Every structure is written in structure tokens, then in C-alpha cells.
Amino acid sequence: GNSVTQMEGPVTLSEEAFLTINCTYTATGYPSLFWYVQYPGEGLQLLLKATKADDKGSNKGFEATYRKETTSFHLEKGSVQVSDSAVYFCALLTGGGNKLTFGTGTQLKVEL
């Protein structure tokens, strides 16, 4: 079956630090990969996506590259801000399917 594994949090960084949140997956076929972000008290929002190998998704300074050879989709940002504090979810969707498979989420705390 499909599964997504994320690094456990919380991840605590100082403002302007470099961020990496690891995500690896197991899936049949060729999945699309997503990062969602959840701010306190809100629902999940799509942050970025990649639909095929070697694609790079990017948004708001965040990037993630679809690596088929390592089955990974790590989230990176060069300089985090306090406003990036949230929970980040990696997710996958396989072809023809309608059900997202989510990781457990990684909480990011950015301090001044």
C-alpha cells in the first residue's frame, strides 16, 4: 500500500535559518507528491506539488524536488521567518486515485 514517512518534530529554528523537512514515500505506480501547510486553528493549504520525477515544486520561497530514485520529496527553504511556524504535511496521490495519503506532519517553530 501507499505510505508517507516524515521526520518527527518539532523542528525549532532561528529566523533566517535554512530549513529541510524530510519526506520519503512508498507507492505503487507513479504518484503525484504534495506539501500542505497547516497554520494554527486553520485547515490545510496546498503549499506546492510535483507530478512527475525530477519536477520541482515551489511557492513562497519553499521548494521540493521529486526524486524517484530515492523516493523522496524533501521540503526546503533558504531563510525561514517566524510566520512560517506551522505544521507541514507531505502527501501523495497515485494515478487514478482520489485519496491523498498523508504523512504524520512535522511541526516547525521559528524563533527570533
Added chain:
Amino acid sequence: DAGVIQSPRHEVTEMGQEVTLRCKPISGHDYLFWYRQTMMRGLELLIYFNNNVPIDDSGMPEDRFSAKMPNASFSTLKIQPSEPRDSAVYFCASSFRAGQNQPQHFGDGTRLSIL
């Protein structure tokens, strides 16, 4: 454009009572999803609909849970009778022609507490 609208935002009730959660999807979206989020189990898909028809309810935990979508702009999730272990945040999401390039749009959730 209005996003997915859920009501109520918060619900506190005593065990044994019936709970009804409501969702209005984004207009034009033909897929609707109900999720439950807890610290222990993370995000779980409970059920999803396509064109108002339930497609997969394998995530519904027990017969106490039921979901309906009487029309394209409204869905309910009911718990009867409620139990303390049902306490969680329940999210509704919708998408247009669910597939690899179509993101799901989430509401802000209903935080349910069963005493």
C-alpha cells in the same frame, strides 16, 4: 471566492448526544472529503463523495458515524451517539475532478469535544 465553509467551528457536548457537522464545498467542485485529525492518529480520511454519491466510506470508524450529501452544495457528518473518543478536529475538503493535478481545498475544521 469563498472557500470550503464548515460549521460549527467548535462543538462541546456530552457523550450520548447526537452531533451534526456541516460543510459547504467550493462551488463547482464535484468531490467532497471528510477527514478527522487527532494527535494519536494524525489525519484520517473518513469518507468521500463524487457528484453527491458516496464512493469510499472505508474510513468511517463505526456505525455511529454517517455522512450524507443531499446536494452539490451541502454535506453533513453525524455521530450518534457520541463518545469521548470521538473528540477531534473534523475537516471537510473539496476538489474539482479529483486527480493528480487537482488539489484538495480544506475548510478550517470543526473542533469537537465530547465530555
